[in-house]
Amino acid sequence: MRQVFLGSPWIHAPADPDIVRLFNTCGRWAKLPAGGCIFNGGDRGEIALVLSGLGAFSFQDRHGRNHIFTLILPGRLMGDVDGLSGSTVNVTDAALRETEVRLLSRDLFLQFLSENPSIQRKHAVGIIADHESDMEGMIANFTLSAPDRIITLFASLIHNLRPEPDSEGFYPLENSLTTIEISQIVSVARPTVSAILNQWLAEGLLKKVDKHLCVSHALFAALQDWTYRGATPAAKIRKRRHRRVMSAVKRRASSSQSASEANGGS
Template sequence: MRQIFKTHPWVPPKELPETQELFRKYGVPGSIRPGHLLKGKGEPSKLYLITRGAAAYYVADRYKSHPSVLSLLIPGCSACDLSVITGDRVNVTTRAIGPCEVLIMQPHVLTDLMKNNSEFAAKEAAHVTRKQECSLEAMVANFTLEPAERLRRFLKVLLINYEVPISDTVWNRIPLDLTNEQYGAVVNLTRVSVSRIFSDWISKDLLYKSGRNVYVKAKLFENIYDWWTD
């Protein structure tokens, strides 16, 4: 799955335990409806920790009719920390992709701890770097891999990041329910292309769908190249 870095593409690593503890101590719970904004592009910084559901960084592409997902944020991931740490605004839109629950924290809580604790600051800087590596891995995958290869790698990344063991004997349910359009936004495909690939896998008994629930066999992931483990 990985071609350059140790970090997996598309789904960034979950926050450090120390950072998650800050959110639990100082964060305010919030609920975001499907499709609604957590933060618009260029808005002042806010910090979010996803506790349930999922959100995504969307990049508006002036040359395409549909938006592209830069990163997919699942429970344990935070949003908007890069703009908080650098002090610069970032031109992405953070939006819930389904019912989403978050903890909302004032930005200074994170930056104050970084100023007062150099050990934590170094760990947080390394963590934010790994999150950017995730975005770079995703862009490399979307530019260099064939459509079906991108999609099957993304399905495996979801299982890995949700810490779901991949069974060789039973169907494996993908833990995040996405529409074909949302799958396409992540791996740079149209809804029609995703549907066509899924139909091909269904005909080969590698995948089946029940509504938005997707189930796959481990055989779908055979011979996926991963430079870190191969």
């Protein structure tokens, strides 16, 4: 599933528990309709903790096409990056479904972080991890075939939602995505997404239960993750260095033995 980093493609890790407590204590409850946005960026930006539903980070290209590069599940933050920097960027933080959130003003969020340096450091590390998840999604779109991108998206959702499989080994996706949303995430044309999903339905790798898509574990049989290949890159580098050192030691020993034999022979 992952090719470079440790985060899940397209999906951020849950917010730090200390930050969650801040939102639950001081945040203003709100319900966003599907398509509703928070006011992110700038000096008056908002930061939101998603309580239920589903959010997304998206942007429109110069042709007006929408692209989703992050899905925001419950327990994650929206608007926290530009809330920290104050930058206004070409990103929309919106609800894909009816979504409950708790909102904080940027001023209150920054005040809390400045008063709690250890939490501020953890939040900074978390932002880096979030960007790594975003990059994992982009790397998947750059390098994988259309079916493998969709498989990776489903695997990422299941890894983070952790649904229990049914007796046949199918994992339900509670927040089933539309074909349009899948196409906007994996950068594949909607008709192609529909054709791939219909093929998997015909092959028994997918099924629909109460309008929710359920994914068979068999669909992930060929899924690869760089952390499952044995040694990490750092370990492989150490092994290569060890082999080079041992090879040099053997060469020196062989050279010394040859010189000794030559001296003894003379």
